[in-house]
Amino acid sequence: MSDLTGSTDINTANLPIIDYSRIEAFFFEKTAENVAENAKLLRAVNDVGFIYLKNHGITDEKMKQLFDYAKEFFSWPVSEKEKIESCESKFFHGWFSPERTSKTRIADQKEAFDIGDDSNLVRPNQWPADWPEFRTEMNYFFEKCHEIHLVLLGTFAETQGLPKDHFDSFVNEKDHFFRLLHYPATTPDSIGDRLRASPHTDYGTLTLLFNDNSGGLQIRGKDGQWLEVPPIPGYAIINIGDLLSRWFNGSLKSTEHRVVEPPPEWSKLDVEGRLPPRYALAWFGNPNRNAWIEPLSSCITAESPQRFEGVWAGKHVADRIAKLHKDGKAPEVWKDSMYREERPQQQQQQQHAQLPALA
Template sequence: MSIPVIDLQGALTLGAPRSAEVAAQMRAAAMASGFFYVRHHGVPAEQVQAQFDLARRLLDVPQATREALEMHRSPSLRGYELMGAQTLDATARPDLKESFYCGMAYPADHPYVVAGYQTYGHNQWPAEVPEAPAQCEAYIQAMLALSRRLMQLMALSLQLPETWFDPTSDSPMVTLRMIRYPAHPDGADERTFGAGAHTDWGAITILAQDGHGGLEVQMPAGDWQPATPIEGCFVVNLGDMIPRWTNGLYHSNPHRVRNVHSSGAPRYSIPFFYEPDYLARIEAVPGTVPAGEAPRFAPCTAGEHLVEMYRRTYATGAETAAP
């Protein structure tokens, strides 16, 4: 089994002519590994390349700046993640990566900001990269539009109205993360990863990766397959909210990163994590629970789910989030 490539041409707008065809392809991928590539996704290649250039500048600021803007200094968990701060696989060593987190710039009087909900609030920006706020906001908006369209196609794939998930995206939790992985250490043991095996926490992840590769996906048979970069394509994977929403029909599969193909160069990747509105209720959608059976997952809000995931992989930072 391989990771499929889905062409979104003719399916990027509500009611577009290829929507049903693309939705069927998404359903097949979602019932297998939960991973697929998308091409003709509507995001200009120049915008993606500019974001990689910005990622390098953000991660090249002085160490003192990164420490001063460390993400746990922000109630909304925005800013720099220092090397080794996260352990995605509890059985492995701390992840060999560093990154910069940002999100939508919700106003200070937004009800979710006032309530102190995690991921809502201000970003922390380094003065050394003054163009970062505007450029990141533009990229976030492009990714958000694509995420909302993918959710509409997912609704079609579940034989639901195309706009079924739209009400859950009024004030979405979205995170843009720019990551740098150093070269994999010589002589590293089997517990050393750039990012340990994990599933993503939200609904949809849209990943731009550089040409080095290193992402590996666990397929349904248990084997690990490289998600080799394909020019002009994003890698899309489903997060843990999707099995909850589909009663386990659609999958969120483990994946990991080892920067072993770059000839000693750092690897950069830019994942965009789409999560719905903090108070969106995540429970099995119609048609996914067989008659006479109980749902496989307890209902929860999107915010409750996300806060728990942060608590599992970071020593601090989630405690200030209001449920």
């Protein structure tokens, strides 16, 4: 199968397609095929930081059910969705609408529903009432993505001469979150003023993204140009986050991306001249909140001196989400100067290697 999809006239990213089943098998069988697939994965994450992933174990039927539930939830009136609205005091779990939470009018054209680890009673999820099937399916997806995440982290650990479970203790508290995304129908002209998702990098370790067939996802190439990432039915899109890049002293690439109007070949306007709605499921992997993230010593050399200071993972993620809520969009490039000032209690907690407060 070609690594490219879509029209040859479109400036496409040409992302490699990685067979996840061979990455799993690589730990136990160093066959030529598995070794080659593993090498292909490592080249990609060191080069562009984005891949397609096939044979990931989530069936087409399961994905259809998840997307159907997402569409049903987002079809509800605002008066129902706001009963479980996300905010910082609720650990950013629940329904999120930039139209209601942003102090600006530049918010992305999207709404979301955010879910964390459902077994964490200290940071509880908010769920739609009287809909147990929704909760069951979303939790299944959360756990499945965590499993895939562990396997990929194990692969990256082995490149540094570390055991494949090296990162497990840094992510075992499952401080990830899973986001249902809805980009409402809109006109092409409106995207000129407010993108569906403004340029940004992701915060944590790895992102697993499943798109519908609408298109519009772009990544920034090495030359600064935006490249289309066509959706491939049944495939996940995986990308490196900032904290994993920091762990590897920048050798793993956390690449800027956005969601814009798809090429006309991929998305027809309706009778009112609008682009159809777009839906996506995005799972964002994060280290444990109290994990201290600094570059691995093996990644610091004379040719590659240390690029990053250490940060508390929980504070990094919470501050980035807080800035998103405050500004209405994520910053294109996160700078350490953007962290919020810490109160004395937070400083004391850091001295004891505990997570700073989220507020």
